[in-house]
Amino acid sequence: MSDNIDLEALPKGGGKEISQFSWKGLTVTVKDSKTKEALDILKDVEGCAQPGDMVALMGPSGSGKTTLLNVLARRPVAASASVKGQVHLDNAPLQAKALREISTYVEQEDALIGSLTVQETIEFAARLSGAERHAGRVSELIRAFGLAKQAHTKIGTPVAKGISGGQKRRVSIASQLITRPKILFLDEPTSGLDSKAAYEVMYRIQQVARDENMIVIASIHQPTTATFNLFSQLVLLSAGKLVYSGPVDQVVPYFSTQGVPIPPLTNPAEFLLDVCNTDFDNSATDVGGEESRIARLNRLMEAWSPKSSATEISSTPFADFEGALMLLQRLWLKSYRDLLAYWIRVIMYLGLAFMMGTVWLRLGRGQDNIQPFINAIFFSGAFMSFMAVAYIPAYLEDHESFRKERANGLYGPTAFLLSNFLIGIPFIFLIAVLFSLVTVFLCNFRQTPEHFFRYVMWLFLDLLAAESLVVLISSLIPVFVAALAITAFANGLWMSVGGFLVSPKVLNDFWYYTFYWIDYQRYVFQGMMFNEFDGRVYNCAKVGDECQCMYPSGLADQCNIEGRGVLTALGYGKKDIGLWIGVLIAVTFGMRGLAWITLKVKRN
Numbered sequence: 001m002s003d004n005i006d007l008e009a010l011p012k013g014g015g016k017e018i019s020q021f022s023w024k025g026l027t028v029t030v031k032d033s034k035t036k037e038a039l040d041i042l043k044d045v046e047g048c049a050q051p052g053d054m055v056a057l058m059g060p061s062g063s064g065k066t067t068l069l070n071v072l073a074r075r076p077v078a079a080s081a082s083v084k085g086q087v088h089l090d091n092a093p094l095q096a097k098a099l100r101e102i103s104t105y106v107e108q109e110d111a112l113i114g115s116l117t118v119q120e121t122i123e124f125a126a127r128l129s130g131a132e133r134h135a136g137r138v139s140e141l142i143r144a145f146g147l148a149k150q151a152h153t154k155i156g157t158p159v160a161k162g163i164s165g166g167q168k169r170r171v172s173i174a175s176q177l178i179t180r181p182k183i184l185f186l187d188e189p190t191s192g193l194d195s196k197a198a199y200e201v202m203y204r205i206q207q208v209a210r211d212e213n214m215i216v217i218a219s220i221h222q223p224t225t226a227t228f229n230l231f232s233q234l235v236l237l238s239a240g241k242l243v244y245s246g247p248v249d250q251v252v253p254y255f256s257t258q259g260v261p262i263p264p265l266t267n268p269a270e271f272l273l274d275v276c277n278t279d280f281d282n283s284a285t286d287v288g289g290e291e292s293r294i295a296r297l298n299r300l301m302e303a304w305s306p307k308s309s310a311t312e313i314s315s316t317p318f319a320d321f322e323g324a325l326m327l328l329q330r331l332w333l334k335s336y337r338d339l340l341a342y343w344i345r346v347i348m349y350l351g352l353a354f355m356m357g358t359v360w361l362r363l364g365r366g367q368d369n370i371q372p373f374i375n376a377i378f379f380s381g382a383f384m385s386f387m388a389v390a391y392i393p394a395y396l397e398d399h400e401s402f403r404k405e406r407a408n409g410l411y412g413p414t415a416f417l418l419s420n421f422l423i424g425i426p427f428i429f430l431i432a433v434l435f436s437l438v439t440v441f442l443c444n445f446r447q448t449p450e451h452f453f454r455y456v457m458w459l460f461l462d463l464l465a466a467e468s469l470v471v472l473i474s475s476l477i478p479v480f481v482a483a484l485a486i487t488a489f490a491n492g493l494w495m496s497v498g499g500f501l502v503s504p505k506v507l508n509d510f511w512y513y514t515f516y517w518i519d520y521q522r523y524v525f526q527g528m529m530f531n532e533f534d535g536r537v538y539n540c541a542k543v544g545d546e547c548q549c550m551y552p553s554g555l556a557d558q559c560n561i562e563g564r565g566v567l568t569a570l571g572y573g574k575k576d577i578g579l580w581i582g583v584l585i586a587v588t589f590g591m592r593g594l595a596w597i598t599l600k601v602k603r604n
Contacts, residue, residue: 017051017182017213018051018089018090018102018182018215019050019051019090020048020049020050020088020089020090020091021048021049021050021087021088021089021183021215022046022047022048022049022087022088022091023045023046023047023048023071023072023085023086023087023088024046024085024086024088025044025045025046025084025085025086026042026044026045026046026068026071026072026083026084026085026086026087027040027042027043027044027045027083027084027085028040028041028042028064028067028071028077028078028081028082028083028084028240029041029081029082029084030078030080030081030082031080040240041064041067041078041081041240042064042067042068042071042240043240043241044241044242045064045068045085045235045237045240045241045242045245046242046245047233047235047245048233049215049217049233050215051182051213051214051215052209052210052213052214052215052232053209053215053216053232053233054202054205054206054209054216054218054230054231054232054233055215055216055217055218055231055232055233055234055235056218056220056223056228056231056233056234056235056248057069057217057218057219057220057235057237058219058220058221058234058235058236058237058269058272058273059236059237059238059243059273059276060238060273060276060277060278061221062239063237063238063239063240063276064237064239064240065219065235065237066187066188066219067240068219068235068237069185069187069217069218069219071083071085071087072087072185072217073099073103073105073185074095074096074099074100075105075407087099089102099183100408100409102181102182102183103181103182103183103184103185104176104177104179104181104183104184104185104408105176105185105186105187105407105408106172106173106176106184106185106186106187106189107187107404107407108187108188108189108191109400110168110169110171110172111172111397111400111401111403111404112155112168112171112172112401113155113330113333113334113338113397113398113401114154114155114156114157114158114160114162114338114397115154115155115157115160115333115334115337115338115341116154116155116330116333116334116337117151117152117153117154117155118142118147118150118151118152118153118155118163118167118171119138119142119151119152120330120333121155121171121175122138122141122142122171122174122175122178123138124326124329124330125175125176125178126138126178126179127326128326128327128405128410128411129178129179129410130179137178137180138178141174141177141178141208142174144174144204144207144208144211145170145171145173145174145204145208146170146200146204147167147170147171147174150163150167154337155168155171156168157338157339158393159339160339164197165192165193165197166193166194166196166197166198166200166201169189169190169193169197169201170200170201170204173186173189173201173204173205176408177208177214180212180214181214182213182214182215183214183215183216183217184205184209184214184215184216184217185217185218186205186216186217186218186219187218187219188218188219188220188221189201189202189205189218189220190202190220190221190223190227191221195224195226195227198223198224198227199224199226199227199230202218202223202227202230203230206230218231222269222270222273223269224267224269225267225268225269228248228267228268228269229248231248232247232248233245233246233247233248234246234247234248234251236272236276237276238276238277238278238297238300238301239278241301242301242304243272243275243276243297243300243301243304244272244300244304245304251268251272252268255272255275258299258300258303260275260296260300275293275296275297275300276297277293278294278297324411324414324415324418324419324422325419327411327415327416327419327420328419328422328423331398331419331420331423332423334394334398335423335427338394341391341394342391342394342427342431344390345387345390345391345427345431346427346430346431346434348387348390349384349387349431349434349435350434350435350438352383352384352387352435353434353435353438353439353442354438354442356376356379356380356439356442356443357438357439357441357442357443358442360372360373360375360376360442360443361442361443362442362443362444363376363443363444364444365537365538365539366538366539366541367538367539367540367541367549367550367551367561368541369538370538370550370551370561370566373443373445373532373533374500374529374566374570376439376443376445377525377528377529377532378498378500378525380435380439380459380528381458381459381462381521381524381525381528382491382494382495382498382500382521382525384435384459384462384463384466385462385463385465385466385491385494385520385521385524386466386488386491386495388463388466388467388469388470388487389470389484389487389488389491391467391470392470392474392480392483392484392487393480395420395470395471395474396474396478396480396483398416398420399474399475399478400478402416402599403478412600413596413599413600414596416599417471417592417595417596417599420471421468421592424464424467425464428460428463428464428467429460431459431463432456432457432459432460432463433456435459436452436455436456436459440452440455445532446531446532446536451531451532454527454531455528455531457581458524458527458528458531459524461520461524461581461584461585461588462520462521462524462584464584464588465520465524465584465587465588465591466491466520468587468588468589468591468592468595469487469490469491469591470483470487471591471592471595472591472592472594472595472598473486473487473490474487475595475598475599475602476595476598491521493515493519494515494519494520494521494522495521496511497511497512497515497516497519497522498516498519498521498522498525499516499522499525499526499570499571499572500525503570503571504516504571505571518587520583520584520587520588523580523581523583523584524584526572526580527577527580527581529567529570529572530567530572530575530577532563533563533564533566533567534563534564534567534575535563535564536563537555537560537561537562537563538560538561538563538566539559539560539561540556540559540560540561542559547559549561551565551566551569552565552569553565553566
């Protein structure tokens with residue numbers, strides 16, 4: 001299909017008015033998983049809407065309403081699905097790129113940053129979309145959606161109560177309307193809300209749609225009568241086929257002419273959904289009737305059987321928007337306000353530091369303390385890395401916002417991952433410094449400025465790599481339990497092959513030549529071992545006049561153990577700090593790069 005829409009004349013912030021958005025012959029075909037035959041999950045669906053219209057896509061579960069919404073919004077519908085039909089704007093064929101210029105899509109689940117206020121959420125939406133110059137628009141939407149009293153209230157997090165579910169819905173929708181789109185797509189906007197909240201949400205949308213000549217197309221499951229009457233157009237589906245498509249005020253007379261009158265004092269939406277339901281036995285009949293439910297439904301679908309030509313609909317790649325600076329500002333607000341982002345981790349690591357410091361308290365220079373020193377070094381690096389799993393919930397919240405905002409064309413994975421990386425640096429450095437201040441003194445690690453800051457450096461690089469692992473795994477599988485389990489497993493693997501639990505001298509070839517070389521914890525452990533032992537001297541034990549040293553070294557004749565001798569005995573003969581730092585940086589950016597590829601490839 002050719003793109004005949006003038007994009008310059010149709011910016012989201014205003015411009016040329018449209019007169020009609022229409023679709024005809026929309027058919028979505030997939031392969032049946034059991035029979036492997038072609039299966040139409042949407043068949044010859046048509047409809048139209050004009051500015052100011054509220055279109056309800058209705059039908060029982062599995063009827064195809066969400067599929068239709070995604071087709072109209074040019075979003076992915078199903079794996080390997082074939083989509084055919086015509087979508088027109090002002091009687092001209094419309095492609096995905098043009099549609100994104102004039103529309104926005106609000107998903108069923110609210111993807112909001114809990115530590116931001118209502119006003120900040122809408123303001124950042126304005127800035128990310130380039131509409132910040134319309135300063136009055138934020139206040140206008142806050143008033144229009146009845147959020148004036150909550151403007152400076154935080155959205156809310158699991159540990160801090162915020163606004164209600166209905167108010168969150170209104171914030172989600174208001175933040176998408178900041179650019180004055182011509183078409184608003186809503187996926188189940190009243191899901192999870194009570195009848196009063198659902199009506200309030202749709203009423204506010206109706207008012208904005210009328211005031212701004214906007215088309216609203218919403219999939220909706222079971223609205224109350226009051227909510228149903230807010231819509232002007234209805235597309236009613238059953239098993240992917242049309243049962244009705246037209247004005248809401250013509251529904252009652254139409255079904256009466258088809259011999260299916262809607263009883264008085266009955267919610268029309270509830271009655272129509274019952275009529276369209278195919279989950280009942282074919283033999284079942286209505287009370288007082290002879291026609292089976294399935295036979296009646298087939299007759300209704302046959303009565304509404306549009307005939308249209310089918311043209312395959314293609315899609316185009318999403319545009320990438322470099323908004324890293326604005327995302328960085330938003331993440332900064334979240335990071336210092338939200339306990340779950342970094343502050344709980346700061347407290348957790350400080351607790352870990354005091355626990356470690358009191359267990360390995362003021363270790364001395366005797367040879368009996370060599371192994372406890374090694375154990376403390378391993379613990380500090382490995383468990384610091386392991387506890388990075390606490391970052392998963394905060395990242396998943398950001399990822400969900402990214403997924404939603406990217407789908408609406410605001411920015412791409414480059415801006416998202418760059419801002420995510422930069423915002424973590426100061427907090428990770430703070431954690432490394434605080435942890436070091438406690439453990440270096442309490443455990444009696446080497447306390448010269450040089451050795452202290454090297455210890456900080458290794459912990460910082462360790463945490464930077466560990467957080468990159470969290471970002472990679474959580475991008476691949478953005479499900480909390482799964483991301484937690486896989487990240488924990490990966491950290492267990494790094495601990496096992498890092499050179500402490502099994503010396504590199506005896507580690508079998510498979511693990512040595514594979515994961516040992518990409519194990520970032522290994523390089524941290526080696527660096528910290530050299531930082532502690534290289535140049536330090538330990539006292540051997542004396543039995544009578546005889547000196548007994550646990551490790552051979554050049555100082556044995558002085559009844560001392562040279563730290564280098566400990567390192568050599570453990571298989572760490574060569575010191576190459578520059579290489580280890582380089583590998584850690586490469587591993588960190590490698591995982592971030594893989595996360596970028598993952599987000600670039602994934603579309604939902």
